[in-house]
Amino acid sequence: MKFGVVVFPGSNCDYDTFHALQNVMGQETVFLWHKDHDLQRVDGVVLPGGFSYGDYLRSGAIARFSPIMAEVKKFAEAGGLVLGICNGFQILLEAGLLPGAMLRNKNLKFLCQHVHIRVENQKTAFTNAARKGQVLRIPIAHFDGNYYADPELLAELEKNKQIVFRYCNEKGQVTEGANVNGSVSNIAGIINREGNVLGLMPHPERASEKILGSEDGRVIFQSMINYLEKKAGRGKKKATKVVKPKVTPLPPLIGTF
Protein backbone atom coordinates (compact mmCIF):
# COMPACT_ATOMS: atom_id res chain seq x y z
CA MET A 1 0.00 0.00 0.00
CA LYS A 2 1.12 3.57 -0.58
CA PHE A 3 1.14 6.08 2.24
CA GLY A 4 1.64 9.82 2.17
CA VAL A 5 3.07 11.76 5.11
CA VAL A 6 2.14 15.45 4.98
CA VAL A 7 4.91 17.92 5.79
CA PHE A 8 3.91 21.32 7.18
CA PRO A 9 6.36 24.00 8.28
CA GLY A 10 7.01 22.91 11.85
CA SER A 11 6.14 19.23 11.46
CA ASN A 12 8.79 17.32 13.39
CA CYS A 13 7.55 13.73 13.39
CA ASP A 14 7.36 13.52 9.61
CA TYR A 15 10.59 11.52 9.26
CA ASP A 16 9.78 9.23 12.19
CA THR A 17 6.40 8.47 10.64
CA PHE A 18 7.95 7.97 7.22
CA HIS A 19 10.51 5.58 8.74
CA ALA A 20 7.84 3.62 10.61
CA LEU A 21 5.72 3.21 7.48
CA GLN A 22 8.51 2.50 5.00
CA ASN A 23 11.17 0.69 6.98
CA VAL A 24 9.23 -0.92 9.78
CA MET A 25 5.92 -1.67 8.08
CA GLY A 26 7.45 -2.17 4.63
CA GLN A 27 5.07 0.12 2.78
CA GLU A 28 5.72 2.48 -0.10
CA THR A 29 5.77 5.94 1.44
CA VAL A 30 6.03 9.47 0.07
CA PHE A 31 6.16 12.93 1.57
CA LEU A 32 3.33 15.29 0.67
CA TRP A 33 4.37 18.93 0.72
CA HIS A 34 1.94 21.35 2.36
CA LYS A 35 1.93 23.59 -0.73
CA ASP A 36 1.12 20.74 -3.09
CA HIS A 37 -2.29 20.04 -4.57
CA ASP A 38 -1.48 16.45 -5.43
CA LEU A 39 -1.85 13.46 -3.10
CA GLN A 40 0.21 11.29 -5.51
CA ARG A 41 -2.46 8.59 -5.53
CA VAL A 42 -1.71 7.38 -2.03
CA ASP A 43 -3.98 4.86 -0.32
CA GLY A 44 -3.66 6.49 3.08
CA VAL A 45 -2.65 9.91 4.38
CA VAL A 46 -0.91 10.56 7.70
CA LEU A 47 -0.77 14.01 9.28
CA PRO A 48 2.28 13.74 11.55
CA GLY A 49 3.03 15.32 14.88
CA GLY A 50 4.93 18.53 15.44
CA PHE A 51 4.22 22.20 15.76
CA SER A 52 2.83 23.23 12.41
CA TYR A 53 3.16 26.99 11.99
CA GLY A 54 4.63 27.20 15.48
CA ASP A 55 1.24 26.42 17.01
CA TYR A 56 0.45 30.10 16.41
CA LEU A 57 -3.12 31.18 17.10
CA ARG A 58 -4.19 27.66 18.15
CA SER A 59 -2.55 24.29 17.51
CA GLY A 60 -3.43 23.26 13.97
CA ALA A 61 -5.37 26.43 13.24
CA ILE A 62 -3.15 27.68 10.42
CA ALA A 63 -2.19 24.33 8.89
CA ARG A 64 -5.79 23.66 8.08
CA PHE A 65 -5.65 26.37 5.41
CA SER A 66 -2.69 24.78 3.57
CA PRO A 67 -3.31 23.87 -0.06
CA ILE A 68 -2.70 20.18 0.68
CA MET A 69 -5.46 20.20 3.30
CA ALA A 70 -8.07 20.98 0.65
CA GLU A 71 -6.96 17.77 -1.08
CA VAL A 72 -6.90 15.81 2.19
CA LYS A 73 -10.45 16.97 2.85
CA LYS A 74 -11.61 15.80 -0.59
CA PHE A 75 -9.76 12.51 -0.07
CA ALA A 76 -11.44 12.00 3.31
CA GLU A 77 -14.86 12.86 1.97
CA ALA A 78 -14.38 10.23 -0.73
CA GLY A 79 -13.66 7.63 1.96
CA GLY A 80 -9.84 7.75 1.96
CA LEU A 81 -8.01 6.73 5.14
CA VAL A 82 -6.61 9.67 7.10
CA LEU A 83 -4.66 9.31 10.35
CA GLY A 84 -3.81 12.36 12.43
CA ILE A 85 -1.16 11.95 15.11
CA CYS A 86 -0.85 14.57 17.85
CA ASN A 87 -0.56 17.86 15.93
CA GLY A 88 -2.16 15.96 13.04
CA PHE A 89 -5.14 15.25 15.31
CA GLN A 90 -5.30 18.93 16.24
CA ILE A 91 -5.29 19.87 12.55
CA LEU A 92 -8.12 17.41 11.81
CA LEU A 93 -10.18 19.01 14.60
CA GLU A 94 -9.51 22.53 13.34
CA ALA A 95 -10.33 21.45 9.79
CA GLY A 96 -13.65 20.04 10.96
CA LEU A 97 -12.77 16.53 9.76
CA LEU A 98 -13.19 15.36 13.35
CA PRO A 99 -15.56 16.85 15.94
CA GLY A 100 -14.53 18.65 19.13
CA ALA A 101 -11.55 20.82 20.06
CA MET A 102 -8.32 20.78 22.04
CA LEU A 103 -7.63 22.76 25.18
CA ARG A 104 -4.38 23.28 27.03
CA ASN A 105 -3.45 20.33 29.29
CA LYS A 106 -5.23 20.67 32.61
CA ASN A 107 -1.94 21.00 34.53
CA LEU A 108 -0.64 23.60 32.03
CA LYS A 109 2.47 21.51 31.42
CA PHE A 110 3.93 20.07 28.26
CA LEU A 111 3.60 16.32 28.77
CA CYS A 112 6.24 14.02 27.31
CA GLN A 113 5.89 10.50 28.68
CA HIS A 114 4.72 6.98 27.99
CA VAL A 115 1.02 6.43 28.59
CA HIS A 116 -1.34 3.50 28.33
CA ILE A 117 -4.37 3.66 26.12
CA ARG A 118 -7.17 1.13 25.86
CA VAL A 119 -8.67 0.18 22.53
CA GLU A 120 -12.36 0.97 22.97
CA ASN A 121 -13.43 -0.03 19.49
CA GLN A 122 -11.39 -2.68 17.70
CA LYS A 123 -13.70 -2.80 14.71
CA THR A 124 -12.25 0.16 12.86
CA ALA A 125 -9.89 0.60 9.93
CA PHE A 126 -7.25 1.72 12.45
CA THR A 127 -7.69 -0.92 15.18
CA ASN A 128 -8.69 -4.18 13.47
CA ALA A 129 -5.31 -5.72 14.37
CA ALA A 130 -5.94 -5.08 18.07
CA ARG A 131 -7.58 -7.39 20.56
CA LYS A 132 -10.78 -6.25 22.21
CA GLY A 133 -9.84 -3.90 25.05
CA GLN A 134 -6.12 -4.23 24.29
CA VAL A 135 -3.91 -1.89 26.28
CA LEU A 136 -1.24 -0.13 24.22
CA ARG A 137 1.82 1.58 25.65
CA ILE A 138 2.58 4.58 23.47
CA PRO A 139 4.25 7.91 24.28
CA ILE A 140 2.60 11.31 24.22
CA ALA A 141 4.29 14.70 23.73
CA HIS A 142 1.93 17.64 23.73
CA PHE A 143 0.79 20.86 25.35
CA ASP A 144 -2.73 20.95 23.96
CA GLY A 145 -4.13 17.47 24.29
CA ASN A 146 -7.02 18.14 26.62
CA TYR A 147 -9.82 16.97 24.35
CA TYR A 148 -13.05 18.90 24.73
CA ALA A 149 -16.53 17.94 23.62
CA ASP A 150 -19.73 19.37 25.04
CA PRO A 151 -22.16 16.89 26.66
CA GLU A 152 -24.25 16.49 23.49
CA LEU A 153 -21.24 15.72 21.33
CA LEU A 154 -19.84 13.35 23.94
CA ALA A 155 -23.12 11.44 24.01
CA GLU A 156 -23.06 11.24 20.23
CA LEU A 157 -19.47 9.97 20.20
CA GLU A 158 -20.39 7.30 22.75
CA LYS A 159 -23.49 6.27 20.87
CA ASN A 160 -21.67 5.86 17.56
CA LYS A 161 -18.64 4.14 19.13
CA GLN A 162 -16.42 6.97 17.87
CA ILE A 163 -14.23 6.94 20.96
CA VAL A 164 -11.47 4.59 19.86
CA PHE A 165 -8.80 5.12 22.54
CA ARG A 166 -9.01 6.09 26.22
CA TYR A 167 -6.17 6.86 28.63
CA CYS A 168 -5.96 4.09 31.20
CA ASN A 169 -3.53 2.60 33.70
CA GLU A 170 -1.35 -0.36 32.79
CA LYS A 171 -4.07 -2.75 33.88
CA GLY A 172 -6.44 -1.15 31.42
CA GLN A 173 -8.55 0.64 33.99
CA VAL A 174 -9.82 4.02 32.84
CA THR A 175 -9.12 6.14 35.91
CA GLU A 176 -8.91 9.82 36.73
CA GLY A 177 -5.23 9.36 37.56
CA ALA A 178 -4.52 7.95 34.09
CA ASN A 179 -6.15 10.96 32.44
CA VAL A 180 -2.89 12.90 32.18
CA ASN A 181 -4.13 15.88 30.20
CA GLY A 182 -7.69 16.24 31.48
CA SER A 183 -9.54 15.12 28.35
CA VAL A 184 -13.28 14.59 28.68
CA SER A 185 -14.04 10.97 29.41
CA ASN A 186 -10.28 10.09 29.17
CA ILE A 187 -10.44 10.40 25.38
CA ALA A 188 -7.09 9.81 23.63
CA GLY A 189 -8.40 9.21 20.13
CA ILE A 190 -11.60 9.46 18.12
CA ILE A 191 -12.82 8.45 14.69
CA ASN A 192 -15.30 10.20 12.41
CA ARG A 193 -18.76 8.82 11.94
CA GLU A 194 -17.90 7.33 8.56
CA GLY A 195 -14.95 5.48 10.08
CA ASN A 196 -12.17 6.62 7.74
CA VAL A 197 -10.59 9.52 9.68
CA LEU A 198 -8.92 8.93 13.03
CA GLY A 199 -7.02 11.27 15.31
CA LEU A 200 -5.06 10.38 18.42
CA MET A 201 -2.67 12.26 20.70
CA PRO A 202 -0.20 9.40 21.41
CA HIS A 203 2.55 8.78 18.86
CA PRO A 204 2.38 5.25 17.38
CA GLU A 205 5.47 5.95 15.24
CA ARG A 206 7.49 6.42 18.42
CA ALA A 207 6.42 2.98 19.60
CA SER A 208 6.96 0.89 16.51
CA GLU A 209 10.27 -0.85 17.22
CA LYS A 210 11.69 -2.77 20.16
CA ILE A 211 14.61 -0.39 20.44
CA LEU A 212 12.12 2.41 21.17
CA GLY A 213 10.76 0.57 24.19
CA SER A 214 7.44 -0.46 22.70
CA GLU A 215 6.10 -1.90 19.47
CA ASP A 216 2.47 -1.33 20.33
CA GLY A 217 2.09 1.52 17.86
CA ARG A 218 2.45 -0.93 14.99
CA VAL A 219 -1.06 -2.19 15.73
CA ILE A 220 -2.46 1.03 14.30
CA PHE A 221 -0.35 1.00 11.13
CA GLN A 222 -0.95 -2.73 10.63
CA SER A 223 -4.70 -2.21 10.98
CA MET A 224 -4.64 0.44 8.25
CA ILE A 225 -2.67 -1.89 5.99
CA ASN A 226 -5.09 -4.76 6.70
CA TYR A 227 -8.04 -2.54 5.90
CA LEU A 228 -6.54 -1.22 2.68
CA GLU A 229 -5.43 -4.66 1.49
CA LYS A 230 -8.84 -6.08 2.15
CA LYS A 231 -10.43 -3.18 0.32
CA ALA A 232 -8.08 -3.74 -2.61
CA GLY A 233 -9.10 -7.40 -2.58
CA ARG A 234 -5.69 -8.79 -1.75
CA GLY A 235 -7.08 -11.65 0.28
CA LYS A 236 -7.01 -12.24 3.97
CA LYS A 237 -3.51 -11.71 5.20
CA LYS A 238 -2.76 -12.50 8.79
CA ALA A 239 -3.06 -9.36 10.88
CA THR A 240 0.13 -10.03 12.76
CA LYS A 241 2.37 -10.52 9.73
CA VAL A 242 5.82 -9.28 10.66
CA VAL A 243 7.60 -7.33 7.99
CA LYS A 244 11.35 -7.65 8.06
CA PRO A 245 12.73 -4.14 8.51
CA LYS A 246 14.35 -3.01 5.32
CA VAL A 247 16.13 0.24 5.88
CA THR A 248 16.06 2.42 2.82
CA PRO A 249 17.46 5.94 3.09
CA LEU A 250 14.73 8.53 3.49
CA PRO A 251 14.31 11.08 0.73
CA PRO A 252 15.38 14.65 1.35
CA LEU A 253 12.71 17.27 1.67
CA ILE A 254 12.27 19.36 -1.44
CA GLY A 255 10.66 22.74 -1.36
CA THR A 256 10.82 25.98 0.45
CA PHE A 257 8.66 27.00 3.34
Add this chain to the structure above:
Amino acid sequence: MKVRILVFLKPSVLDPQGQTVRNALLTLGYKSVKDVRQGKAFEIELENVDRLEAEKIIPEIADKVLANPIIEKFTWEIIEA
Protein backbone atom coordinates in the same frame (compact mmCIF):
# COMPACT_ATOMS: atom_id res chain seq x y z
CA MET B 1 -10.25 51.63 10.03
CA LYS B 2 -8.94 49.74 13.01
CA VAL B 3 -10.91 47.09 14.85
CA ARG B 4 -10.17 45.17 18.02
CA ILE B 5 -11.36 41.61 18.41
CA LEU B 6 -11.38 39.83 21.76
CA VAL B 7 -11.50 36.05 21.95
CA PHE B 8 -12.27 34.20 25.17
CA LEU B 9 -13.03 30.63 26.08
CA LYS B 10 -16.77 30.17 26.52
CA PRO B 11 -17.95 30.46 30.14
CA SER B 12 -18.78 26.74 30.08
CA VAL B 13 -15.16 25.83 29.22
CA LEU B 14 -12.64 25.65 32.05
CA ASP B 15 -9.80 28.17 31.68
CA PRO B 16 -6.83 26.77 33.63
CA GLN B 17 -4.60 29.70 32.62
CA GLY B 18 -7.08 32.22 34.03
CA GLN B 19 -7.37 30.10 37.18
CA THR B 20 -3.61 30.12 37.61
CA VAL B 21 -3.46 33.89 37.25
CA ARG B 22 -6.32 34.21 39.73
CA ASN B 23 -4.51 32.04 42.25
CA ALA B 24 -1.34 34.11 41.82
CA LEU B 25 -3.29 37.32 42.47
CA LEU B 26 -4.84 35.85 45.60
CA THR B 27 -1.38 34.79 46.78
CA LEU B 28 -0.24 38.39 46.33
CA GLY B 29 -3.00 39.48 48.67
CA TYR B 30 -5.56 40.82 46.21
CA LYS B 31 -8.40 39.23 48.14
CA SER B 32 -11.10 40.94 46.10
CA VAL B 33 -10.19 39.02 42.92
CA LYS B 34 -13.08 36.66 42.29
CA ASP B 35 -12.35 35.26 38.85
CA VAL B 36 -9.92 35.71 35.93
CA ARG B 37 -10.49 34.70 32.32
CA GLN B 38 -7.56 34.85 29.94
CA GLY B 39 -8.15 35.57 26.28
CA LYS B 40 -6.57 36.88 23.10
CA ALA B 41 -6.75 40.32 21.55
CA PHE B 42 -6.35 41.09 17.85
CA GLU B 43 -6.10 44.50 16.23
CA ILE B 44 -6.84 44.49 12.55
CA GLU B 45 -6.37 47.43 10.21
CA LEU B 46 -8.73 47.53 7.28
CA GLU B 47 -8.54 49.74 4.26
CA ASN B 48 -11.14 50.88 1.77
CA VAL B 49 -14.06 49.60 3.76
CA ASP B 50 -16.99 51.33 5.36
CA ARG B 51 -18.65 50.37 8.62
CA LEU B 52 -21.25 48.24 6.91
CA GLU B 53 -18.64 46.18 5.16
CA ALA B 54 -16.57 45.82 8.32
CA GLU B 55 -19.62 44.48 10.07
CA LYS B 56 -19.78 41.77 7.46
CA ILE B 57 -16.07 40.92 7.27
CA ILE B 58 -15.02 40.96 10.91
CA PRO B 59 -17.44 38.37 12.29
CA GLU B 60 -16.54 36.19 9.32
CA ILE B 61 -12.81 36.46 10.05
CA ALA B 62 -13.36 35.86 13.74
CA ASP B 63 -15.54 32.83 13.17
CA LYS B 64 -13.36 31.26 10.51
CA VAL B 65 -9.90 31.91 11.86
CA LEU B 66 -9.42 33.91 15.05
CA ALA B 67 -11.76 31.92 17.28
CA ASN B 68 -12.65 28.26 17.40
CA PRO B 69 -16.44 28.44 17.82
CA ILE B 70 -16.51 25.06 19.58
CA ILE B 71 -14.67 26.39 22.62
CA GLU B 72 -14.39 30.17 22.16
CA LYS B 73 -16.52 33.26 21.69
CA PHE B 74 -15.53 36.66 20.36
CA THR B 75 -16.52 40.29 20.63
CA TRP B 76 -15.28 43.17 18.52
CA GLU B 77 -15.33 46.94 18.28
CA ILE B 78 -14.09 49.65 15.98
CA ILE B 79 -11.32 51.51 17.77
CA GLU B 80 -10.34 53.92 14.98
CA ALA B 81 -12.69 55.10 12.29
